[in-house]
Amino acid sequence: MNPNDPMFWVMVIIALSFIIIAAAMVAIAVFVNRAVRSVNRLEEKLEPLIERVTVMSEQGRQIAVQGKLIAEQFTAVSGHLSAATSNLSESLAIIKDEVGELKELVSETAHDARDKVELVGRTIDRTHEQVASTTDFIQRKVVEPARELAAIMAGFRRGLEVLVSPLPKPINQTYGEDEMFIG
Numbered sequence: 471m472n473p474n475d476p477m478f479w480v481m482v483i484i485a486l487s488f489i490i491i492a493a494a495m496v497a498i499a500v501f502v503n504r505a506v507r508s509v510n511r512l513e514e515k516l517e518p519l520i521e522r523v524t525v526m527s528e529q530g531r532q533i534a535v536q537g538k539l540i541a542e543q544f545t546a547v548s549g550h551l552s553a554a555t556s557n558l559s560e561s562l563a564i565i566k567d568e569v570g571e572l573k574e575l576v577s578e579t580a581h582d583a584r585d586k587v588e589l590v591g592r593t594i595d596r597t598h599e600q601v602a603s604t605t606d607f608i609q610r611k612v613v614e615p616a617r618e619l620a621a622i623m624a625g626f627r628r629g630l631e632v633l634v635s636p637l638p639k640p641i642n643q644t645y646g647e648d649e650m651f652i653g
Contacts, residue, residue, distance in 0.1 A: 477608070484601055488594065495590050502583040509576045516569060523562050530555035 472478060534552045 484597070487597070491590055491594055495587055498583055498587060502580055505576060506580060509572060513569060513573070516565070520562060520565065523558060527555055527559050527562065530558070 531552070534555065
């Protein structure tokens with residue numbers, strides 16, 4: 471195509487648009503993948519901690535019960551220990567809720583990202599179909615008639631050249647040296 475042709479620049483702009491859309495899709499996929507991996511790592515690191523806290527909470531409760539049975543002197547201490555265990559259990563419940571909410575948020579974000587990627591894919595497909603139909607339309611309505619007109623004009627020009635050309639010299643006329651040279 472000729473760079474002076476407006477259609478050339480339209481095709482360049484469309485190609486650049488496709489490249490930008492593809493880069494955006496790749497960037498979205500990379501960011502979503504990183505977020506999912508970060509949440510998974512966080513979950514893997516918190517699960518052992520939660521299990522340890524749960525075990526510690528159970529052990530704290532057992533100590534509190536044994537402390538009450540052993541002596542009345544330790545009643546106040548066991549009350550404080552029981553309160554600490556209760557607070558720890560509440561903290562554990564809050565952590566579990568927060569991790570659950572974080573998982574839900576990441577899941578929703580991943581779902582939204584998938585929807586956006588599908589939307590971009592459909593947009594690219596639709597744009598491709600429109601470009602193809604436009605190209606076909608231009609081929610049928612502009613290029614083919616122009617080609618036919620060029621062929622008609624070439625034939626017309628040849629016909630005019632034949633009609634306007636000088637008459638050939640008779641065969642029995644002598645030619646000069648220049649005219650005899652073939653080359």
